[in-house]
Amino acid sequence: MAFFISIMLLPLYRFFCRRLKFPEMLAIAASLLALIIVGGLIIWFFSYQISSLVKDFPTIQNNVMNHFTALSEWVGRNSPYSTEEQMEFIKTRSSGLLNYAGGLLSGAALSVTSVFVFVALLPIYIFLMLFYRNLLLRFVFFWFPEESHRRVGEALHEMQAIIKSYLFGLLIQVSYMTVLLGGILLIIGIKHAILIGLIFAFLNLIPYVGALLGNIIGVLLTLASSAELWPIFAVLGTIAGVQFLDNNILMPRIVGSKVKINALATIVGVLVGGELAGIAGMFLSLPIIAILKIIFDRSKSFRQWGVLFGDERPDKSPMKVPALRKKSEAVQQQLQRENKVEPPHEE
Template sequence: MKNMPITVRRAIELLGLFFLVWAMFIGREILAPLLLAFFLSLVLLPIYYFLRKHRFPEVLAIGLSILVMILVFGVLIWFIVSQTSNLVADLPTIRQNITHHLSNLSAWINAKTHFSPDQQLKFMKEQSDSLLNNAVNMLTGAAGSAVSVIIFIALLPLYTFLILFYQNLLLRFIFLWFPAESHERVKEALSEIKSIIKSYLTGLLIQVTYMTVLVGGALLLIGIKHALLIGVVFAFLNLIPYVGALIGNIIGVLLTLASSSDLWPIFTVLITIAVAQFLDNNILMPRIVGAKVKINALAVIVGLLIGGKIAGIVGMFLALPIIAVLKIIFDRMNNLKQWGVLLGDERPSQSPMRHPQLRKQEPKVQSQLAAENNIQPPKNNAASIS
């Protein structure tokens, strides 16, 4: 491949990228739980190693590690269900509050525009009928979706168990793909991937906890109804970069509007969420996850859209760790370094049009860019996999 013309090599790379995305779309129902199980198995490795160190049998160590994971998810599901049941119990009050807000909105529209209450009512009826038809269509496929969710939940612990059980076999399979002289660099890349994914997912778990406490606890102290539910919903949506925080704000406002006839709680919710986001983005999350690999915002947004298109919410959640893994691989491969640059956040302070050294793939240039952007460069950056 080294002797091929550069245009042919780039065409092969683009075709490979296209077929990779296409294959992920075709096999998303198989790949989504498999990839999520792979990432969860990395998080469970410390528990597994601890149990093995204390002479637990391998199968029992894996089983107990997965039991810890199931208990954590079980507590989260129980908490969300209990908070949702409280919301359902307040449905009569919520209906009254919604009617009150709609009446105020109708009066304001009537005062500012030429739309009369009758015209507004006709418009709302048309939209309600359309929404009802869409809801019926969604419920028609609910049985199939429920079956898919059940299969997904059932496969997740099974895949996690098998990945942990066959981890040595899978590692041997990876090493056999490369010549012996590259094995040390492959080992370093695998160690870096394990470290980054483990710290990332552990950081997300910590992030969900403290965001729930920050947002939910603050709103609870202020006296906002369903404060803990707003905190949990926002904490989980905040895991999706950029998009999730916006959706979380909207849902928080809607829940507050439905639970109160006043407008001041809305501003309280927005201010609380804004303060929590500022602490999360600038102080807490950087210290927890660190700056080992930074992905630029453009790559994150495109990755989220592609992941969402391929596998919905699960795809959006998996997009960032997958991009991080791809960047680590690209940075260590001579033929694919340019893709690592495209995904990374090592933004040059000067233009490559005027400074030819920025057009090169030299380790010295990459280390300088990493230093300028406060990024920890890959270890042994000079050594790459051919």
């Protein structure tokens, strides 16, 4: 995480150094301060929205009980279980549910500790990576023979450009998704519209999985805040419309990444990243796969892995077309043209 954020802070660091003539240490400190201010504003805004949700807790509790009663009556009409039998079933299962909740709370306590450690160490890592960036680059070049240094430099330039465009694009995406989705829901009259938009915008950063979780949380918040059912369909329809606009029009123009990752590699990467590093691993899975693809595409030994991660899908089977079985530059360029994939950017 510190590596990606330090690359994102490089333009700001260079602005302080070159335009404002700050000393190196002061430029790094100013960049970190800007990052902390932005992060603090996001946390404050999220906390403010949560506090407004907590204030409505009595109404939420009443709505939940009404929905539960209606569901219980529906189950009683359409099944052999009466309301009394349903309540008895809930009581017998309540002890197990409480034990499960206790386990979750204990896990959450450990997670909170991990978050504090993460927040404390992250600025230190970012500072050191910016301060020792030239040393780290020298270390990378030392791994390769001198005749390969040009290709290594091209790959490093391309990685930096893709990471910056991707991460800055995600920041812009969170901003306009929160404003667009929250604003539309607010106009419709949905309670806690901005909070729903904010939660969905951040969860949407996790490919595929995040959008599903965002829909579920949006429905639960709406169901708990409203005594009627029509707002649920309004929320789902608005989310679907905004997501279609984001996926097909806004995000491709904002990010404009030259590296396309196929859906299979993305989903597997998200699951593996989640197992290895939790939410942060799921969020970072896509840029990590993009970096690996850049490296693999420029390596003769690992080019097959670049093909596996990429979206250059051949229309014909390699079983019938022998040319598709070879690591040929001409074949690769042809597939990129057919799939409208931009070639690697060289600087």
